[in-house]
Structure formats: structure tokens, C-alpha cells
Amino acid sequence: MPQPRHPHAWRALLALLTAHPDGLGIEAILAAQQPPVARRTLQRRLAQWVQEGLLLTQQEGRALRYTLAPQQAQGADARPPEPDWPLSPEGAAIRAYVRQPRALRTPTAYRQRFLEQYQPNHTHYLPSALREQLHALGQSPSAHTPAGTFARDILNRLLIDLSWASSQLEGNTYSRLDTERLIALGEAAEGKDALETQMILNHKSAIEYLVLDPTHAVITAETMIALHAFLSDGLMADPAACGRLRRRAVEIGGSVYLPIALPQRLEELFQLVLRMAAEIHDPFEQAFFLMVQLPYLQPFEDVNKRVSRLAANIPFIRHNLCPLSFIDVPQALYVDAMIGVYELNQIELLRDVFVWAYERSCQQYAAVKQSLAPPDTFRLRHRQSLSEVVAAMVRHGEPATPAAILARIPASVPTTDHPRFVALAQAEFAALHAGNAVRFGIRPLEWEAWRARGLT
Known part of the structure; x- marks a missing residue:
């Protein structure tokens, strides 16, 4: 089976024409292009795919209708079938x-x-x-x-x-x-x-x-x-x-x-x-x-x-x-x-x-x-403060030590809650990685820079 040029554009057209086995004219194909392409660009691609044997054309008045070549249509039909959908x-x-x-x-x-x-x-x-x-x-x-x-x-x-x-x-x-x-x-x-x-x-x-x-x-x-x-x-x-x-x-x-x-x-x-x-x-x-x-x-x-x-x-x-x-x-x-x-x-x-x-x-x-573990009410109560502390320490390149955490605790956290807050923040730092840092608004590059300095 020939390999088309412009593979992304071809895959999109293949899906479109598979859904319309009777073919489409250039106006319909042009309207379906996402993102939009210039008409001349689309005409060149269609002509190229016809030449490569991927598409067939049918004359309808003064316009052409494009359909998939038989081997392409068979290939599309060979894709995994839709599940047995419980349609009403x-x-x-x-x-x-x-x-x-x-x-x-x-x-x-x-x-x-x-x-x-x-x-x-x-x-x-x-x-x-x-x-x-x-x-x-x-x-x-x-x-x-x-x-x-x-x-x-x-x-x-x-x-x-x-x-x-x-x-x-x-x-x-x-x-x-x-x-x-x-x-x-x-x-x-x-x-x-x-x-x-x-x-x-x-x-x-x-x-x-x-x-x-x-x-x-x-x-x-x-x-x-x-x-x-x-x-x-x-x-x-x-x-x-x-x-x-x-x-x-x-x-x-x-x-x-x-x-x-x-x-x-x-x-x-x-x-x-x-x-x-x-x-x-x-x-x-x-x-x-x-x-x-x-x-x-x-x-x-x-x-x-x-x-x-x-x-x-x-x-x-x-x-x-x-x-x-x-x-x-x-x-x-x-x-x-x-x-x-x-x-x-x-x-x-x-x-x-x-x-x-x-x-x-x-x-x-x-x-x-x-x-999921049952929700930690302490963590829920101080979620916003915890997020602010973790994000600020990573962005400012601060080590995850109890003293550094304690210095960052906002005034909204009662003094009696400070020891548990520090322990919770340390647990968060211990589990922090590029994939879950997003929870604190931390980008992967910010986390990587913090980790590279050996601050964990």
C-alpha cells in the first residue's frame, strides 16, 4: 500500500472519507480541514494523492468528487470495529x-x-x-x-x-x-x-x-x-x-x-x-x-x-x-x-x-x-497554605528542611498546628516529582531545577 506524503493531513482525510464512502467534493473537504488550509494547498495534495493511487475522482458536472481507492477503503474497514454500542x-x-x-x-x-x-x-x-x-x-x-x-x-x-x-x-x-x-x-x-x-x-x-x-x-x-x-x-x-x-x-x-x-x-x-x-x-x-x-x-x-x-x-x-x-x-x-x-x-x-x-x-x-485514602481533614483545612508553601520553596530554591518550612508558614495557620503542618509539608516534598508537581502549580522545569540542586 503506498505511503502518502503529508501523513497527518492524509489521516484526517482518510477518517473524513471513511465516514462518507460516497465521496466528497473539494468544498466539503476544505470546510472540514482543521486547522484550515489554503484552497490551493488542498488542491495540490488531492492531486498528489490521486496520482499516488490513494484517491479516485468522479466527475459531477464541472466539479470532482473524491473517494478512497479500494485498497484504502478496505484498510479503513479493517480497523477495530466499534463496540457493540447499546444504541436506543x-x-x-x-x-x-x-x-x-x-x-x-x-x-x-x-x-x-x-x-x-x-x-x-x-x-x-x-x-x-x-x-x-x-x-x-x-x-x-x-x-x-x-x-x-x-x-x-x-x-x-x-x-x-x-x-x-x-x-x-x-x-x-x-x-x-x-x-x-x-x-x-x-x-x-x-x-x-x-x-x-x-x-x-x-x-x-x-x-x-x-x-x-x-x-x-x-x-x-x-x-x-x-x-x-x-x-x-x-x-x-x-x-x-x-x-x-x-x-x-x-x-x-x-x-x-x-x-x-x-x-x-x-x-x-x-x-x-x-x-x-x-x-x-x-x-x-x-x-x-x-x-x-x-x-x-x-x-x-x-x-x-x-x-x-x-x-x-x-x-x-x-x-x-x-x-x-x-x-x-x-x-x-x-x-x-x-x-x-x-x-x-x-x-x-x-x-x-x-x-x-x-x-x-x-x-x-x-x-x-x-x-484513595479517606480524606485528611487537617490537610483539607490547610490545603491552600500547603500549596503556597511548597510552590514558593521550590521556586525560590529552598531546601525542604523543617526550619525552612516553618519560616514559610503563613499567619493563617494557627501556631498549634505548626508541627503537624511541617510534617505534612515534608511528606509532600518526599513524594514530589515532575508528574505530580502540577498540583502545586509547579512546572516540570521548575521542579527539575529544584531537584538538580539537591534540595530534596
Whole structure:
């Protein structure tokens, strides 16, 4: 089988055309490029891949439609099949509809009524019995501790799982092991596109933003815009569009849905979506509402689905529930579910994916939850002071001695608690390494400089 040039671009096209076996024209392929590429660049690549025998072309009037060559299609079909997904009848019908060729699907624009029909705490995308089931699955040992405790306790694992799985849903080819090395050691995988590396690191920064400071884990415009700024850093064709609501019309690759274009109306609806989301009491309903309505609105020029996936974790962080990492969710099924929302305003297939993905995440973290010791109330009470002391000592190159710790203890810690605080800080220093230093806001290079001076 020929080896294509521009392997990252080819893998993205392979996934796109695998989902559209009848082929796509250049306009649809161009609209699906993430990050965007120049039309002439895409034309040259397509012509090259046709010449290499990777693609076939069909004439449609004055335009060409591109399909995978038989051996490429067979190779794509030879990939591991999707799991035996427990799709509802409604979900299966949506999947069958959206997998039709685009020409057989009805073009549609943004329908405000889809949002207006929803009344927080009266309308429910997730039935009551299903919400109860998810609550039972998601309970953690940190249920009665301050918001964000459980997410911080498993932060190292969450950074890797969520960064890897969410990036995979965007076509990223990093393996989980490569992701772990990148996040823990800062080592980029060989042979990977720089944009793939950037995407992983962007997820890491966005997750840390939510987890390390619980005041950020709120459903506000400021939080969503900050998430977009983290997740889109270095990935936008227009750098000014990073962390900013879009000011131009966009199209959805592979879909006949056309999002709203007027910037003023877009901002009004963005604020409305977030106000409605913030009113929802149930954390699972709130998470799923964000996964539905944020991408449907497409408030940003790109990276909307990534923002929605991290935003969906805000209720879980605040309520100390198991996070949603999207582990093992097939990209094609997730895309089908989103197109069902875009074109049909039907949420059943995405709901099937959401429920399965959450159950899978809970399975992943079950062993982690069981291994967590009961919360140390002393540590919880002085968590902020402890974090400040450890971070300051590392950044200032101070040795982890009892005297140095004692000199750093803030006035907010009672004198009677000083001996135990010093012992706790020493235990933290003894267990500190590049992977877990992030809990204190310490970067790997800062920790390495401290360790290299023999201060442990």
C-alpha cells in the first residue's frame, strides 16, 4: 500500500472519507480541514494523492468528487470495529440518517426554537431514572469535601486520559503512552505533527485551569472564553480568534447545517445558553445540556466541541463526581451524534454516547476511587497554605528542611498546628516529582531545577 506524503493531513482525510464512502467534493473537504488550509494547498495534495493511487475522482458536472481507492477503503474497514454500542432505537435511526450522503440530507440553519423549548429544571434531556443511575455510578469518596477535591486527587490520571481521548475525537494520533510522556516529561512523540503535540498540551492547560482553582469551575462566559483560549492556543488560522466569539460565518465539515452568522445575535444566544445552563440543578443534565447546546451554537470559529467536552466536566468537578474522560469513544460515532444534533435537533444518539462514555469513565476510575485514602481533614483545612508553601520553596530554591518550612508558614495557620503542618509539608516534598508537581502549580522545569540542586 503506498505511503502518502503529508501523513497527518492524509489521516484526517482518510477518517473524513471513511465516514462518507460516497465521496466528497473539494468544498466539503476544505470546510472540514482543521486547522484550515489554503484552497490551493488542498488542491495540490488531492492531486498528489490521486496520482499516488490513494484517491479516485468522479466527475459531477464541472466539479470532482473524491473517494478512497479500494485498497484504502478496505484498510479503513479493517480497523477495530466499534463496540457493540447499546444504541436506543431513536439513536440508531439518527445514525442511519446522518450516514446517508450529504445530497440526501436536508440543509438546515440554526433553529432558536430548539433552545427556547428547553426550560431548566422542567425540561430534561436525561430522564429521571437515567440521572439517578448516573449519580449512583459517579459517586466518589470525596462527596462531602470541598468542590474539586476528587478531581485534584486524580489529576495526574485525568490530565492524561482526558487530554488523550478528547484529542483523539479530533483526529489526533498520539497514543496514550505518548500522551503520558508528553504531559509528565514534556517529551513530544517522534514523527508526530507539531499541531498534534500542541493540541495535547492545550488540553492539559485547560484541565489544570478548571481543577487547580475551583473558582474557575463555573458556568460563565468568562470561563468558556478562557477554555477556548487555552484549547485553541496556536491552532487558529487567525490568532486573534483565540479566546474570542466568532465574527464571521462558519460551516461544519461533513454536515448540511449552517450555524448562525450575525455576531451580535451570536453573542446574545451565547449568553442565553450559559444562563440557562447555570440554572440547571442536576449536574448530569447540566453537563449534557452544554454538550448539546454549545456546539450547536458554534460560538467560536473552531474548537467548539473541545470547549463543550471540558465544560461538561465543570458540574462533575464542582460536585466531586467521577469526571467524564471520553475514553474509548469512537470518533465516527461521536461525529454522527453531533451531526444528529446539528441537522435534526435530536439528542438521542448523543445521549447514548454520553451515557456509555460516562459509564466507561467510571469503570476506569473505579480502582482509583477504591485506592484513595479517606480524606485528611487537617490537610483539607490547610490545603491552600500547603500549596503556597511548597510552590514558593521550590521556586525560590529552598531546601525542604523543617526550619525552612516553618519560616514559610503563613499567619493563617494557627501556631498549634505548626508541627503537624511541617510534617505534612515534608511528606509532600518526599513524594514530589515532575508528574505530580502540577498540583502545586509547579512546572516540570521548575521542579527539575529544584531537584538538580539537591534540595530534596
